[in-house]
Amino acid sequence: MATISDLVQQRLSAERGTVFKQAELAFALVYPSPYHVGMSSLGYQTIYRALNGLAGVSAERAFLPDDAEKARAAGEGLATYESRRPVGDFPVVAFSLAYELELGGLVTCLDLAGIPALAPERALRGPGGGPGGGNHRRRRQPLVVIGGPITFSNPVPAGPFADVMLMGEAEQLIVTLVEAVRDAGEDRDGLLARLAALPGFYVPAVHGERVPAIAAADNASLPAHSQILTPHTELSDMFLIEPERGCHRGCTYCVMRRSTNGGMRLVPPARVLSLIPAQARRVGLVGAAVTDHPGLVTILRGLVDTDREVGISSLRADRLTDEIVGLLKRGGYRSLTTASDGASERLRTLIERKTKERHLLRAAELTRTHGLHHLKLYMMLGLPGETLDDIDELARFGLELARAAPRVVFGIAPFVAKRNTPLDGAPFEGIAEVEAKLSHLRRALKGRVELRPTSPKWAWIEYRLAQGGFAAGHAAAQAARAGGRFGDWRRALSDVDLPPVTHPAAAAAPGTGAPGAAEPAHADGAGLAGPDQLRPPALVQIPSVDRRRTRAIGS
Numbered sequence: 001m002a003t004i005s006d007l008v009q010q011r012l013s014a015e016r017g018t019v020f021k022q023a024e025l026a027f028a029l030v031y032p033s034p035y036h037v038g039m040s041s042l043g044y045q046t047i048y049r050a051l052n053g054l055a056g057v058s059a060e061r062a063f064l065p066d067d068a069e070k071a072r073a074a075g076e077g078l079a080t081y082e083s084r085r086p087v088g089d090f091p092v093v094a095f096s097l098a099y100e101l102e103l104g105g106l107v108t109c110l111d112l113a114g115i116p117a118l119a120p121e122r123a124l125r126g127p128g129g130g131p132g133g134g135n136h137r138r139r140r141q142p143l144v145v146i147g148g149p150i151t152f153s154n155p156v157p158a159g160p161f162a163d164v165m166l167m168g169e170a171e172q173l174i175v176t177l178v179e180a181v182r183d184a185g186e187d188r189d190g191l192l193a194r195l196a197a198l199p200g201f202y203v204p205a206v207h208g209e210r211v212p213a214i215a216a217a218d219n220a221s222l223p224a225h226s227q228i229l230t231p232h233t234e235l236s237d238m239f240l241i242e243p244e245r246g247c248h249r250g251c252t253y254c255v256m257r258r259s260t261n262g263g264m265r266l267v268p269p270a271r272v273l274s275l276i277p278a279q280a281r282r283v284g285l286v287g288a289a290v291t292d293h294p295g296l297v298t299i300l301r302g303l304v305d306t307d308r309e310v311g312i313s314s315l316r317a318d319r320l321t322d323e324i325v326g327l328l329k330r331g332g333y334r335s336l337t338t339a340s341d342g343a344s345e346r347l348r349t350l351i352e353r354k355t356k357e358r359h360l361l362r363a364a365e366l367t368r369t370h371g372l373h374h375l376k377l378y379m380m381l382g383l384p385g386e387t388l389d390d391i392d393e394l395a396r397f398g399l400e401l402a403r404a405a406p407r408v409v410f411g412i413a414p415f416v417a418k419r420n421t422p423l424d425g426a427p428f429e430g431i432a433e434v435e436a437k438l439s440h441l442r443r444a445l446k447g448r449v450e451l452r453p454t455s456p457k458w459a460w461i462e463y464r465l466a467q468g469g470f471a472a473g474h475a476a477a478q479a480a481r482a483g484g485r486f487g488d489w490r491r492a493l494s495d496v497d498l499p500p501v502t503h504p505a506a507a508a509a510p511g512t513g514a515p516g517a518a519e520p521a522h523a524d525g526a527g528l529a530g531p532d533q534l535r536p537p538a539l540v541q542i543p544s545v546d547r548r549r550t551r552a553i554g555s
């Protein structure tokens with residue numbers, strides 16, 4: 001039977017671009033989901049390259065084991081891929097956290113590494129040197145750093161586990177962190193006090209639950225791009241590059257809207273194309289609004305004319321043209337995936353989603369014209385103010401789409417309000433309510449549109465974490481240690497106060513249970529238990545990747 005070391009060796013030997021470096025200041029870069037997810041994360045790969053590019057600094061990767069519960073039961077340790085050094089021996093352990101439910105994986109990684117999960121429980125010794133002595137309880141404990149897409153919305157539930165968090169775009173913050181760690185030597189209190197005074201650093205022990213503003217990276221550091229290619233990812237052997245960052249639109253549920261870090265920043269097509277290695281045969285264009293890039297056709301043409309496969313993380317229906325879909329087809333697309341987000345035109349207007357029925361119908365026609373298999377549309381159910389009339393309109397329109405495209409699939413996610421958006425504070429509609437709407441829609445569509453809903457139960461947990469504070473983080477630790485099943489989360493969160501409903505649309509009809517009302521009592525998941533497994537999240541959104549997990553960072 002293959003051991004963990006065998007598996008790691010197999011994966012390493014399939015990688016291209018791995019950095020093997022020994023340096024005075026070593027970071028363990030931990031992804032709290034399994035390898036095949038973490039290696040699809042452009043942010044994770046970017047920080048890996050940035051750290052390894054600094055003199056005197058190295059970064060090695062570690063991941064949540066593929067079978068985390070088995071690893072926990074077996075008391076497996078957590079070691080890095082590059083050197084198999086135990087993660088707990090590194091002076092700095094940095095996590096990339098993309099999605100609320102990864103908090104369970106983060107706690108499991110800390111437990112497996114033998115690092116006290118809660119920041120105050122960690123030893124007082126500083127982060128500047130090598131591993132500690134033989135006495136485990138008195139050894140130097142690593143500085144635990146957390147960053148990643150979660151910091152764009154609500155990093156507070158991760159606060160109890162972090163010594164420091166990097167808020168937002170981390171390309172320059174990570175360099176500042178390295179300098180501060182070096183300067184601080186053994187003085188961890190001094191280090192944290194210094195970082196807490198700098199923009200972009202959230203030190204929960206100092207700031208409490210008041211989160212500082214997110215940082216923006218210098219435009220000169222764009223575009224982010226892959227360091228390591230491997231066939232063992234969700235995006236097999238795909239070289240990822242970010243031709244734009246941010247979005248100039250204003251959808252009210254999205255943290256990547258135009259008010260975030262100055263909106264959309266563009267990278268010229270020539271620069272994008274120049275960074276793609278000759279041997280990369282598959283290229284993924286990653287960003288919140290890639291199809292809004294005015295040079296998209298030039299980039300696509302440059303890729304398909306050199307016989308590369310392409311993927312785009314976000315196809316905006318109102319930008320799809322015959323030329324773009326033709327290029328995507330040449331680049332290997334077999335289906336078209338875009339988003340409508342609101343169930344009806346009325347809701348789309350309310351949430352400032354500009355997509356109209358005519359854009360979606362055009363996408364359906366282009367799917368047929370270019371011989372693609374199907375059109376997939378992502379949308380949310382349970383937006384504030386949504387009624388069954390909206391669901392009926394969605395059903396009527398779904399049937400119309402099904403006549404225009406060879407096949408239609410709806411990917412449906414329950415709406416989860418995120419911090420740092422205009423819809424922050426809107427309630428979760430309720431598990432039973434969302435399930436009832438799904439059943440209504442399924443009946444009305446008569447099997448002519450395939451529905452692929454994500455679990456309302458897990459969306460409820462995501463909501464509690466997305467809107468929660470430190471107490472939600474403690475509940476995540478409890479749930480992870482109990483096994484991480486839905487029932488474990490429900491029990492753990494049952495002691496945590498529900499977040500207050502603060503959004504005006506939500507407060508408009510208190511206590512009625514109708515859409516837009518305060519959260520119904522049973523929305524806390526009471527009486528529910530199920531076998532749903534925690535699906536690992538992904539940072540980037542490529543058509544083949546479950547989009548539910550990237551809702552907060554754009555579509």
Ligand code: SF4
Pocket residue numbers: 246247248249250251254255256257258288289553554555
């Ligand atoms: S949902 Fe998409 S289009 Fe809307 S603001 Fe976010 S990234 Fe932009």
